[in-house]
Amino acid sequence: MIVRALTELGVDTIFGYPGGAVLPIYDELFKQNKIRHILVRHEQGATHAAEGYARTTGKPGVVLVTSGPGATNAVTGLTDAMLDSIPLICLTGQVARALIGNDAFQEADTVGITRPCTKHSYLVKETAKLPKIIYEAFWVAENGRPGPVVIDLPKDVQVEKAEYIRPNEAEHRTYHPQTVGEDAAIKVAIERLRKAKRPILYTGGGVINAGPEASKSLYDLAKKTNAPVTNTLMGLGAYPASDKQFLGMLGMHGTWEANHAMHDCDVMVCVGARFDDRVTGNIEQFSPGSFKIHIDIDLSSINKNVHVDLPIVGDAGVILKQLLAEWDAQNGSKTQPDLTPWWNQIERWRDRKCLSYKDQDDVIMPQKSLERLYELTKHLDPVVSTEVGQHQMWAAQFYGFDKPNRWLTSGGLGTMGYGFPAAVGAQIADPDRLVICIAGDASIQMNIQELSTAVQHNANVKIFIMNNEYMGMVRQWQDLNYDGRYSHSYSDSLPDFVKLAEAYGCTGLRVSHPDELDDTIRKMVETPGPVVVDCCVAKLENCFPMFAAGAKHTEIILSSDEIEPKDDSVIAMV
Amino acid sequence: MNETGTIEHHTISLIVDNEAGVLARVIGLFSGRGYNIESLTVAEVDSESQRSRITIVTSGTRMIIEQIKAQLDRIVSVSKVADLTIEGPHVSRDIALIKVAGEGEKRVEALRLADVFRARVVDSTSCSFVFELTGQAGKIDAFIELMKDLGLVEVARTGAVALSRGATGL
Numbered sequence: 001m002i003v004r005a006l007t008e009l010g011v012d013t014i015f016g017y018p019g020g021a022v023l024p025i026y027d028e029l030f031k032q033n034k035i036r037h038i039l040v041r042h043e044q045g046a047t048h049a050a051e052g053y054a055r056t057t058g059k060p061g062v063v064l065v066t067s068g069p070g071a072t073n074a075v076t077g078l079t080d081a082m083l084d085s086i087p088l089i090c091l092t093g094q095v096a097r098a099l100i101g102n103d104a105f106q107e108a109d110t111v112g113i114t115r116p117c118t119k120h121s122y123l124v125k126e127t128a129k130l131p132k133i134i135y136e137a138f139w140v141a142e143n144g145r146p147g148p149v150v151i152d153l154p155k156d157v158q159v160e161k162a163e164y165i166r167p168n169e170a171e172h173r174t175y176h177p178q179t180v181g182e183d184a185a186i187k188v189a190i191e192r193l194r195k196a197k198r199p200i201l202y203t204g205g206g207v208i209n210a211g212p213e214a215s216k217s218l219y220d221l222a223k224k225t226n227a228p229v230t231n232t233l234m235g236l237g238a239y240p241a242s243d244k245q246f247l248g249m250l251g252m253h254g255t256w257e258a259n260h261a262m263h264d265c266d267v268m269v270c271v272g273a274r275f276d277d278r279v280t281g282n283i284e285q286f287s288p289g290s291f292k293i294h295i296d297i298d299l300s301s302i303n304k305n306v307h308v309d310l311p312i313v314g315d316a317g318v319i320l321k322q323l324l325a326e327w328d329a330q331n332g333s334k335t336q337p338d339l340t341p342w343w344n345q346i347e348r349w350r351d352r353k354c355l356s357y358k359d360q361d362d363v364i365m366p367q368k369s370l371e372r373l374y375e376l377t378k379h380l381d382p383v384v385s386t387e388v389g390q391h392q393m394w395a396a397q398f399y400g401f402d403k404p405n406r407w408l409t410s411g412g413l414g415t416m417g418y419g420f421p422a423a424v425g426a427q428i429a430d431p432d433r434l435v436i437c438i439a440g441d442a443s444i445q446m447n448i449q450e451l452s453t454a455v456q457h458n459a460n461v462k463i464f465i466m467n468n469e470y471m472g473m474v475r476q477w478q479d480l481n482y483d484g485r486y487s488h489s490y491s492d493s494l495p496d497f498v499k500l501a502e503a504y505g506c507t508g509l510r511v512s513h514p515d516e517l518d519d520t521i522r523k524m525v526e527t528p529g530p531v532v533v534d535c536c537v538a539k540l541e542n543c544f545p546m547f548a549a550g551a552k553h554t555e556i557i558l559s560s561d562e563i564e565p566k567d568d569s570v571i572a573m574v
Numbered sequence: 575m576n577e578t579g580t581i582e583h584h585t586i587s588l589i590v591d592n593e594a595g596v597l598a599r600v601i602g603l604f605s606g607r608g609y610n611i612e613s614l615t616v617a618e619v620d621s622e623s624q625r626s627r628i629t630i631v632t633s634g635t636r637m638i639i640e641q642i643k644a645q646l647d648r649i650v651s652v653s654k655v656a657d658l659t660i661e662g663p664h665v666s667r668d669i670a671l672i673k674v675a676g677e678g679e680k681r682v683e684a685l686r687l688a689d690v691f692r693a694r695v696v697d698s699t700s701c702s703f704v705f706e707l708t709g710q711a712g713k714i715d716a717f718i719e720l721m722k723d724l725g726l727v728e729v730a731r732t733g734a735v736a737l738s739r740g741a742t743g744l
């Protein structure tokens with residue numbers, strides 16, 4: 001029944017790991033050939049792989065794990081998907097109904113444990129209800145603000161026979177999020193935008209979630225209004241990075257021009273982003289003079305962190321289309337003020353060249369490795385995932401995306417161990433595409449076992465480890481806030497990544513001299529099968545620009561030279 | 575968001591699908607995000623469509639209250655959210671059962687006050703009463719306060735149930 005419902009819903013791939021409580025489902029999977037099962041090596045890997053699959057295809061990722069430890073291992077991935085609004089369906093096995101609550105073998109209160117980190121969850125108590133619940137779960141995961149949904153399946157429910165009644169409507173009885181923006185609000189938004197002397201479009205993951213059409217509309221809106229565009233970490237790719245109107249990423253490690261333009265703008269249009277603290281810095285000093293328009297599918301995102309002047313609730317794609325139509329109706333292009341002074345100011349900010357760094361002849365600078373990676377692979381239109389740390393921020397700064405659904409990163413939860421399995425998921429979804437995982441020496445070890453998954457399923461991911469022998473981002477904060485006391489941030493006893501790759505049956509490459517960088521990158525791309533590159537980079541380089549946690553968003557440190565003696569009271573989490 | 579602004583008390587009414595876990599989601603939202611619950615009542619109100627009504631009295635700045643409502647609305651099984659405090663006049667009632675033990679003068683005085691408050695005696699022994707009192711929270715508070723001197727033993731209260739005034743419903 002379960003497999004049949006999934007097949008009807010168009011599921012072609014499941015990421016899973018078997019165990020006692022899901023053996024009946026595994027037996028059904030064995031007997032069919034419509035759904036491909038990708039055996040992972042750890043359930044967390046399954047959830048991140050499903051996220052990678054979802055993020056690149058736009059379809060929900062499906063996960064199947066057993067009860068107890070299978071389910072608890074999936075919790076990190078569910079939380080990650082919750083914070084980054086990724087649609088997932090996680091089927092968990094559960095002990096038989098009669099045993100629930102008895103501390104039975106491998107019993108965990110999965111629905112209870114996952115409640116705060118799922119959009120919705122079901123414990124199925126009647127077999128006859130299975131098809132309806134599965135249909136409904138997909139609808140809930142995908143509609144409104146997307147998110148993970150857990151379906152907990154007691155073992156006896158899996159084997160019990162019941163008549164399969166195909167649900168005709170896949171909706172949820174009462175959950176109907178608003179998608180269309182209110183006309184009156186759209187009118188006001190365009191009146192403001194049309195009169196703006198210093199407009200800016202600030203867009204996030206919501207535009208990606210709204211589908212490629214939404215990114216196209218964003219492009220059209222930017223072109224019509226001539227407004228500069230900045231993206232959040234999650235929103236990269238929604239606007240072409242190579243376009244003149246793009247200011248780069250904003251926020252803590254964003255560009256000088258993006259953060260200054262956000263501060264000085266007079267009308268800010270926020271689409272599918274949430275004024276996260278890594279974007280705003282000190283709330284009181286965030287963009288003080290602007291009229292803020294906030295477009296979001298989730299009412300609870302509005303006025304949560306920053307007070308906005310004009311909220312518009314609905315789907316980013318739909319509302320961007322409404323805005324475009326209204327811009328034309330109000331003859332915006334003919335009636336807007338001259339934006340030349342604004343663009344001149346932006347050019348002056350750009351002239352700071354905030355991403356510049358001191359290159360060296362004998363050691364590979366991390367920024368350089370990514371510049372070269374970008375130059376040598378961009379024509380292949382790859383999917384790029386990252387782990388979490390300095391390399392993630394450098395990747396966001398230096399790897400440009402011209403299209404949506406190419407960039408996979410853990411933004412909200414900042415999960416080390418996300419990047420590699422996510423890349424595997426993306427590669428499974430699109431076997432012929434180049435998929436690169438930009439990793440750190442510490443993060444990659446969190447789900448390194450998935451190399452085995454990659455080999456088994458021909459997921460020919462290229463892992464580019466920026467090996468600085470440190471938990472670089474932690475070390476950077478220790479430089480900035482703890483007088484350089486590197487407490488436990490050295491990556492001691494690192495494995496030999498080349499040998500490790502070989503042990504799994506992959507290719508391992510090492511590069512430590514700048515002269516060999518290009519060749520190594522080319523070789524990585526050309527070599528068939530999964531490849532691990534151990535790129536030994538400068539060890540103590542820090543990632544700039546940066547504003548400190550809680551600082552004003554224009555108090556930006558551009559290089560290590562500017563770092564002043566620090567104050568121990570500035571303590572925040574990495 | 576900054577915590578400026580005065581603290582307001584709001585009565586929020588929810589219509590929810592009566593399925594396992596919905597109450598846990600509502601309560602988990604309050605504890606997980608650090609919101610206050612002053613009282614919460616829940617019962618099925620329509621068995622045919624399996625809908626329950628939850629009445630929550632909460633407090634916070636206006637901004638927090640708006641957040642609470644938006645967060646509640648986002649729960650998949652919550653079909654309607656109404657803020658009775660701002661949506662117009664409403665009636666709100668609590669039921670309390672109040673046990674008072676005492677003899678002589680005190681017993682007589684307790685009974686007299688119960689009469690004044692229109693509390694009903696639902697159980698009595700030679701040395702105790704259980705009163706049932708329905709009314710707004712303030713009235714019940716006042717009665718309990720008076721009973722403290724007259725042998726108050728224990729109290730059970732429902733918390734507020736509330737409906738908007740007038741002909742229309744949620």
Ligand SMILES: Cc1ncc(C[n+]2csc(CCOP(=O)(O)OP(=O)(O)O)c2C)c(N)n1
Binds near residue numbers: 439442471473
């Ligand atoms: C699961 C998890 N544990 C801890 C952290 C805290 N953390 C953030 S970045 C980081 C260091 C990452 O080191 P590495 O992968 O080598 O990347 P680098 O910063 O050196 O580029 C740590 C420990 C985290 N984000 N996730």
Ligand SMILES: [Mg+2]
Binds near residue numbers: 440441442468471
């Ligand atoms: Mg490192």
